[in-house]
Amino acid sequence: MTYLWLLLSNLCLVLVSSSVYDGYKELELATKSRSAVENFRFAELARNDSFHGLYNKRGLGASARSTEETFAKLLDTIGISYRLVNGDVGLTLGREIPYEGGLSTERYYTHSEINQYLEDLAKRFPTRVFIKAAGKSYEGRWMKTITITNGDQRTNKNVIFIDGGIHAREWIAPAAALYAISELVENFVAYHELLLDYDWVVLPVVNPDGYEYTQLSPDTRLWRKTRQPSSAECIGSDPNRNFDFHWNEGGSSSDPCSDTYGGPQALSEPEVVVLRDLLHTFSGRGKMYLTLHSYGNLILYPWGWTPDLPETVDDLHEVATAGSEAIYAATGTKYEIGSSTNVLYVAAGASDDYAFHAGFPISFTMELPAGGPNDFDPPPSAIDSIVKETWVGIVAMAHKVVEKYPLE
Numbered sequence: 360m361t362y363l364w365l366l367l368s369n370l371c372l373v374l375v376s377s378s379v380y381d382g383y384k385e386l387e388l389a390t391k392s393r394s395a396v397e398n399f400r401f402a403e404l405a406r407n408d409s410f411h412g413l414y415n416k417r418g419l420g421a422s423a424r425s426t427e428e429t430f431a432k433l434l435d436t437i438g439i440s441y442r443l444v445n446g447d448v449g450l451t452l453g454r455e456i457p458y459e460g461g462l463s464t465e466r467y468y469t470h471s472e473i474n475q476y477l478e479d480l481a482k483r484f485p486t487r488v489f490i491k492a493a494g495k496s497y498e499g500r501w502m503k504t505i506t507i508t509n510g511d512q513r514t515n516k517n518v519i520f521i522d523g524g525i526h527a528r529e530w531i532a533p534a535a536a537l538y539a540i541s542e543l544v545e546n547f548v549a550y551h552e553l554l555l556d557y558d559w560v561v562l563p564v565v566n567p568d569g570y571e572y573t574q575l576s577p578d579t580r581l582w583r584k585t586r587q588p589s590s591a592e593c594i595g596s597d598p599n600r601n602f603d604f605h606w607n608e609g610g611s612s613s614d615p616c617s618d619t620y621g622g623p624q625a626l627s628e629p630e631v632v633v634l635r636d637l638l639h640t641f642s643g644r645g646k647m648y649l650t651l652h653s654y655g656n657l658i659l660y661p662w663g664w665t666p667d668l669p670e671t672v673d674d675l676h677e678v679a680t681a682g683s684e685a686i687y688a689a690t691g692t693k694y695e696i697g698s699s700t701n702v703l704y705v706a707a708g709a710s711d712d713y714a715f716h717a718g719f720p721i722s723f724t725m726e727l728p729a730g731g732p733n734d735f736d737p738p739p740s741a742i743d744s745i746v747k748e749t750w751v752g753i754v755a756m757a758h759k760v761v762e763k764y765p766l767e
Contacts, residue, residue, distance in 0.1 A: 462537055464743040467530045469574065470500060470567040473537065477505045477563075480544050486510040488544055493562070494633035497587040500567040502633050507543045507561070509554040517766050518641045519553075519757055520719070522562040522634065523651040525599045525710060527569025528581045528735045531727050531745055532651035536563040538746035539753055553757050556766035557646070562637065565710075566598055566630055581733055583618045585628045590615035596622035599652075600706065601631045602713040605664035610705035621708055634710060638717050646764040647678070647721040648714035649753065654734050655703070655726035656694050658682055658752075661715045663699035664707035671720060672698075678721050678759045685755030690748050692728065699724060721760055725749070 434440070462468055462476050481488045487510040492501050508516075521539060523532035540561050543550055553559075564570050568586035572579050584595030593616040600611035603625035607613075611621030626632050638645065660675040662668070669675065676696065683694035699706055703726075706712075715722035728745055730737025737745060 462541065464534070464538065464746055466739045467534060467574075467742070468537070470564050470571055473533065473563050474501060474503050476537070477503055477540075480505065480540070484544055486512075487547070493637055494629065496566070496568045496630050497585060497628070498568040500571070502562060502565070502567060502630065504560055504562045504637065505540055507540065507554065507559040509547070509551060515644065517557045517646045517761075517764060518560055518644045519557055519647045519649070519760065520560045520562075520638070520641060520645055520714070521649045521651065521753075522565050522710070524564035524566055524570050525650060526583050526597075526652060527566050527573045527585075528583055529651075529653045529727075530570075530573070530735075531653050531730070531737050531742065533563045533570070534742050535651050535727060535746045535749045536561055538750055542750055550754070553754070553761060557757075557761060560637075560641070562634065565634055568630075569595065581735060584620065585630060587628060589620060589623065592616065593620075596620050596628050598628050598631050599710055600708040601625060601628050602635065602708045602710055604708065604713045604716045606708040608664050608707040610663065610707050610709075625708065635713065635717075638714050638719070642718055645714070645717075645719045647723075647756065647760045648711065648719040649723050649725060649756070650710050650714075651725050651727065651749070653727040653737075654729035656692065656728055657702060657724070657726040658694050658696045659699040659702055659711065659724040659726065660696075661698060661712050661722060663705065663709045663712045665705075666698070666700045668698055668701075669715070674763065675721060675723075678756050678763070679723060681759040682725075682752035682756040686748055686752040689751045690744075692748060694752070720764065721756075723756075725752070 460476075460479050462472070468476070477490050481490045487508050489506045489508070491504045491506065493504050494502050496502060521536055523529075523534075523536035526532075539559075540563070543554070543559055547554070566585055569582055569584055572586055573582045574580075582595075584597050586595055588594050589596050596615075597611065597619045600606075600619055600621035606625035607621050610619065612619045614620060615623075622628060626635065638648070658679040660669075660672070660679060679696040683696050686692050686694055695702060699709065699711065709724070711722045711724045727749055728737070729735075730741045730745070
């Protein structure tokens, strides 16, 4: 059996990267025929502008403008089989860069690296940054929050709470939460007004087990749920359908194998219990809850369990509008705003409804822009623009919240 290794970039996707291997796929080719190898080298597809090959001692590196389907047909025609070894070589290479303190917007980070970054910030800024180990996930990972203050040691300030990564596959959400943290801490002077009477609390990854699982291989990349077994055959529940407010009243599945399985009962997922308890910690102080998701370019407010609107919908709409208009002015990206049920779909048992019910007067789900072949996986090259754009919207909404809800 003769083997070749192939790096294939399917440029029917928009892939722009500082890494030459961003978005490339690694394939293992196999054939029993030497002539098939020669046929592959000199196939017409390799001679025209739709396919460019570079043959070397290790195998063939290729950049293809043709679709993967076209390429697969070529291999079949000349008698070569293949299997996918790596779905994103650039991402893998990027993750092999060791964490040495400080995060960039050039790659996605593991949950342990994220926690280490939070701890590093607390060591560097001990009067302004505080870490709390809020609880553990099903698989025993610590869920840590970072509280960002201006260092004046005043207690009982109002609170803006942000989280990300409730759904495992939405990597851009933790990335956006981390960028918000870095701006508030390391660029403090620019945002000092937002920290006068407000503390910011951020939980970057609500679903660390699922988040880590999505990073194992291309086969697990689109995993959405937690990792606690939900039945004899299936694993995980949708944590954003598991809160005990109108749980199981729409938008969730009773099938344990479904991506939207709401769990065997409300609060069955330990990660959801941790987040619920955190939200109650800020009773009376919490003024804005923002949960980051992808994708859709949406700022959604309650309710998710009914098409009815809250009595304070005008306040919700005003703050959401501030965010959407700021983003549009800065980048031209349009965000749609409205209630979850009316703009998107029914989603009972979600965290934004729960936070609003628990006393946060402003509560949003922010669906960030799509990216990558499955819309849930913007390439590393897109992280910087998305998180910076998102931060523009968050800052505008925060200013409106500070104006509307001054410290009493």
